[in-house]
Amino acid sequence: MFVILTSKPGQYRTEIGPGLRAVEAWDYLFYGRVRAHFVIAELQGEPRVRVIDEVEPPVVNEVPSKFLEKYVDLDAARRSLQSLSRFGGMDIALVQQTPKPAEPEAPPEPGKIAITFVSNGGKRVRVAKDSNLLRASLRESGGIPFKCGAGLCGTCKCRIVQGLEHADAVKAKERKHLNEAELAAGYRMACQTFVAGDVSVSW
Numbered sequence: 001m002f003v004i005l006t007s008k009p010g011q012y013r014t015e016i017g018p019g020l021r022a023v024e025a026w027d028y029l030f031y032g033r034v035r036a037h038f039v040i041a042e043l044q045g046e047p048r049v050r051v052i053d054e055v056e057p058p059v060v061n062e063v064p065s066k067f068l069e070k071y072v073d074l075d076a077a078r079r080s081l082q083s084l085s086r087f088g089g090m091d092i093a094l095v096q097q098t099p100k101p102a103e104p105e106a107p108p109e110p111g112k113i114a115i116t117f118v119s120n121g122g123k124r125v126r127v128a129k130d131s132n133l134l135r136a137s138l139r140e141s142g143g144i145p146f147k148c149g150a151g152l153c154g155t156c157k158c159r160i161v162q163g164l165e166h167a168d169a170v171k172a173k174e175r176k177h178l179n180e181a182e183l184a185a186g187y188r189m190a191c192q193t194f195v196a197g198d199v200s201v202s203w
C-alpha cells in the first residue's frame, strides 16, 4: 500500500519515519512557485506519521497511518497526484524530484556504513564506521543545517529515523537542546553524534 505525504513550506511538513519507505518526491508548482512537496511512500506496517506544524516552537503531531488515504500501487498514487495539476487553464505543474524510485544498493564495504539524508531527497552515502554525523554531512553534501559545530547553537538538531541503535551515547551538550521525549523519538545534535552502523536522518 502507498500513501502520499504532503508538506507545505512555512506551514507544515510530513516526515518519513520508520514504517514508511520514500519512493518518489514531487514538487507542486503554482505559476512557477513551489507551493507543496509530495512524497509517495510505501507503507510497511501501520506506522504513525509525524506531521510538524512549522510554528515556533514546532508542534509535532503523530497521525496514525490508518487516517491517510491509501493507494493499492504506485500508479494509483501517481494518478491521484497528477489530478492536482489539472485545474482549468491555470499554470500548475508537478515536477518529480527523484528521477527513479530507488537506486540499486551498492554492495556493503568492510568498515563502511550508510547514511541516508532523508530531507535531502534520500541521498545515501557510505562513510567510515564511527563517523561524526555532521562531519559526514559536510564532506558528502548531506545538507544537515549547522552553525557552530560545537554543540552550542542547536542548529544541527536532527532526527535519526532509522538505525538509532547505531548512534553513540547522548552527550551533556545535547541535553541542553533536547528533552527526554525528543531523545526517545530519535532526535540528536548531529555535531555531537557518532554512528557505528547504517542510519537514516531527517531534519
Ligand code: FES
Pocket: 145, 146, 147, 148, 149, 150, 151, 152, 153, 154, 155, 156, 157, 189, 190, 191, 192
Ligand atoms: S552545529 Fe551548533 S549545536 Fe551542532
